[in-house]
Amino acid sequence: MQDVIRRILTARVYDLAVETPLDALPRLSGRMGRPVTLKREDLQPVFSFKIRGAANKIAALSADDLARGVVCASAGNHAQGVALAATGRGAHATIIMPVTTPAIKVQAVRARGGQVVLHGDGYDDAYAHGRMLAEQTGALFIHPFDDLDVIAGQGTVGLEIARQHADPIEAVFVPIGGGGLAAGVAAIIRFLRPETKIIGVEPVDAACMKAAFEAGEVVTLSHVGQFADGVAVRRAGEQTFRLCRDLLDDIVTVDTDAICAAVKDIFEDTRAVAEPAGALALAGAKAWAAANPGAGALVAINSGANLNFDRLRHVAERAEIGEGTEALLAVTLPERRDAYARFLKTLDGRSVTEFNYRWAGHGEAHIFVGVALREGVGEKAALIKRLTAGGYGVEDMSDNETAKLHVRYMVGGRATGLPHERILRFQFPERPGAFLRFLNSLQPAWTLTLFHYRNHGDDVGRVLAGIAVPPEDAAPFQAALDALGYPVVDETDNPACSLFLEATN
Known part of the structure; x- marks a missing residue:
């Protein structure tokens, strides 16, 4: 000590x-x-901080040690410190970095005079290779922490x-x-x-x-x-x-x-x-x-x-969940438009941060929804209890790694039995009630078939929606969009939509 x-x-x-x-x-x-x-x-x-340890270690080396050159293994930060300290004293620095190292760290090491060798999938592979290289060349190995x-x-x-x-x-x-x-x-x-x-x-x-x-x-x-x-x-x-x-x-x-x-x-x-x-x-x-x-x-x-x-x-994407201000839920509800409006009202004024849905046509809709929490993690249990009491099937996805990494982006796909589906890209005002106003603008004969939204912190919410509209309702539908007043672009013929979302009959 x-x-x-x-x-x-x-x-x-x-x-x-x-x-x-x-x-x-x-x-x-x-x-x-x-x-x-x-x-x-x-x-x-x-x-x-790694510059501190590298600087102190290199400062302690003799002229003979410096002449041998130095080798280190690092995922990036120690590597930059060694490269900067060694080249500053005229020593050759060989830096072994895992192939998974972020490019910004690799570029920084090279910019500071280090010769980078990418080896292995992680630090331990790089460390073993660095030790072997030091033995073969006679260079001094600079350990990143155990020194x-x-x-x-x-x-x-x-x-x-x-x-x-x-x-x-x-x-x-x-x-x-x-x-x-x-x-x-x-x-x-x-x-x-x-x-x-x-x-x-x-x-x-x-x-x-x-x-x-x-x-x-x-x-x-x-x-x-x-x-x-x-x-x-x-x-x-x-x-x-x-x-x-x-x-x-x-x-x-x-x-x-x-x-x-x-x-x-x-x-x-x-x-x-x-x-x-x-x-x-x-x-x-x-x-x-x-x-x-x-x-x-x-x-x-x-x-x-x-x-x-x-x-x-x-x-x-993950920060809101980490600080307990967002819950990610899988909710089952009847596949009717009035069910979505009722669901939103059940949230008791909480903001929807994400809403992913694709029409299935078998009576039940499964939506992947993010809900902003006002009081942190403790509120989530109360919300789930409220939804369950309202007759909804609820699964908490907030700690489901597969759901957070993959499934949330894969909700949707092709549907069947939708001959008149239109795919529309909207800009919603980022304020409570915008989704409900959109739902209320649709006539009963127009079926909501797809909805994708994620809050990105902008002034407007970017929404992709599918709506099945009979051809004879084209004019009233356009009038409803005009009255709604949300900026909209028809993406029905967009290859991204036709290849991956277009309904099959």
Whole structure:
């Protein structure tokens, strides 16, 4: 312990790293009823805390070590730190990265002078290849977390937190992959603020440190989830395990939805976009605070912001569920238009965030519907009870991974017995009652055959609707659309509709 503290206090990180701010999160603090602050390691030159450990390790190398070159294995953030630190001292850096690494991280490593070798499906494959390459070439292997100089470099995050937050801190939340950041932060916080709890946070599908705690020794997980790729590690380090075992007060695990909700929380308070691993600690802070009510100050570390832009689509879809403000339900109701209006009224003014339906023609309709919740997770059970009492068949899909990842986008397909179906693309006003007004504009002879809507946070809702209209009603139907006043485009002849949605007789 004394050796680790000495290394942290004498770490050489600021030639490359910067002291990052500790930002208040006023919106989230107000919701949680306690002060919450965020350590902004996403503001480092490589957008991750990993520059600290890499800089400290490379600074400690001799001229002979540098002449041999360095090798490291990383999913991206450690790789950028090593590449930047090594090239800055004139050393050749070979970086082994999994083939699954986000392109933004691969490009960043190359831009910082590292020679990238893509190998394996995950960190462990890359690690094994990096070790083999180091032995073959004589280069020095720079471990991403199980190295005391790396741990000490990461520990300077905790040193800054203790200096920047003068008031008492109830708990500091640290993301855990292999454990380097957690071990370093826990060591210095325990030394400087012994009354402060240090809580590690892991994804529920990549909890290698928690598994090691439970087994009493380091274990290798059979597989890990890749959503939070920055912490997707199957095996914790030997040194990091010993330090974390002795210094951490607890480990919290959180799922993908909770991480996505934390990404949204960070954005709403700071306008910064965290990578999933970067938002992990805040997700853990929220989960821990829910189980441990109080008013004490909480600090979470945003460990990085190396996020592929296209990942934001998935984050946005899952954030509402993760923060308990949306329920996803499969509801069975009679296949009649008045049934939809009755269903909407049963929601008691709650906003519909998603509505997917395709006519089946056998008396019952199965709709996939998202409903905004006003009071969080506890409200969902009451809503389901209300719907069930109203005679509806209800299945909760909020925690159904297959439904959230796939089925919600596949509701529909071809239908039979719809000779006069029109496919129309609408823009609905994004306000309560817009769907009900649309339903009321349809005459009884016009059958609603398809409806697809998802709230995307815009001023207007984008809706695809199918309506079976007899040819003799073409003029009255057009008049009804004109009276409705919603912008509409007829997509009946669109190849996307004719190939995948067109009714068969």
